[in-house]
Amino acid sequence: MGDDKERKYTTVSIPVQLYEKIKERIEGTGFTSVSDYVTYVLREVLASLEEEEKEEVFSKEEEEKVKERLRALGYLD
């Protein structure tokens, strides 16, 4: 079952004109294929969307317990 252990790929469609434009743009850059470039850009876009999600929240009780230890160790006054 060797195939299961590799990254799997699928196909998405983009307009031919866009494909050609990207092909031209990546010439002489570190990107070796349009697929590589598209993957990179999509990861970047998705990550920036995730960045806007709310940060971790802790319960009041947990937060108090943590602050108590931080004060005991001198990290907080």
Next chain:
Amino acid sequence: MLPRAHGGTLVDRVMDETRRKKIKGEISDIPSIEISDDIAVDLENIAYGVFSPLEGFMSENDYRLVLDTMRLENDVPWTIPVVLDMNGEEFLKMELRAGDTLLLKRGKTPVALMELEDLFKLDRKEHALKVFRTSDPSHPGVKKTLSMGDLLLGGKIEFMEGIENPFERYTLRPVETRILFKELGWRTVVGFQTRNAPHLGHEYVQKTALTFVDGLFINPVIGRKKKGDFRDEVILKAYEALIDRYYLKEKAVLSILRTEMRYAGPREAVFHAIVRKNFGCTHFIVGRDHAGVGDFYGPYDAQEIFGEFPDLGITPVFFRRFYYCKKCYGYVNEHVCPHEGDDIIPPSGTKIREMLASGKIPPREMMRPEVAEIILGFKNPFVE
């Protein structure tokens, strides 16, 4: 705003007290394997989310993808395998199979339970070549890899008890650093990785980065190191002396990261960044030859690798060499000072160690005298 943990959620695999008591009562019925100190501290790291999103030791799928693509199965960037190895013969004797629960213990300490989900062969040479970019046994990471068992065990863990931690007072978990940063009002935090006592080059790298963010998180790696490295308590005491005299108290936090140095250069630099993101850092300092050893890596390989990860979720900050310049009258770096040769005094780690080893205080342009004095106060400041 502080970043979310890597992969989206801060992992918590610490067993609750009631279950821990129950398990401890049944402990003699659970098949157990003896683990090393390195594995024991990494179990603690997994449990408290330092290695989020990992919830245990890697399955074969994750392991293969990390070797080949530097990503986990869910496409999240990850560069260093976190695995549990075992000797195949020993494993056969225990007659274990997938689905079994294992006790991972260190001496008398029951460190964690693991649900055995996956077991697979380790190809030591391939592992070394992909992680360390070399199979040369003089590389400490390769040397360790060649001594690993030939079988890898994957599965989620539940943490029960840590091994002794001589630096508990300096140990903060991601939940704690995140709450601390919030309390200090920091919205942007730069992380600094180190395995050294601080010289002026380190100080100026940190302060240059700190100029543009709210806070600095100094996070030395404490654990197995090479002969000749500074001892752990020396690093901590030296930093305390430095922070006390030369930093704003509300701008710098010092706590430790307990894990072994892998010396995997570029791959380890990304791993170090991910760990600091889990502690709540928005930025991470990557200097010259980060996590390197000998001349196995190019001086800026560890900076270049970040170009492959547009979705890391922490911003790397790259620095070149910092040094004192007689012509510029101050601490400068290669980006801003045009001078060289006799005009500059670079703080050489080797030279500083040599001077300290012979009981001398290094020049002021290299190390703060207060820091040097603290180091010289130790009978033997270096790992033997």
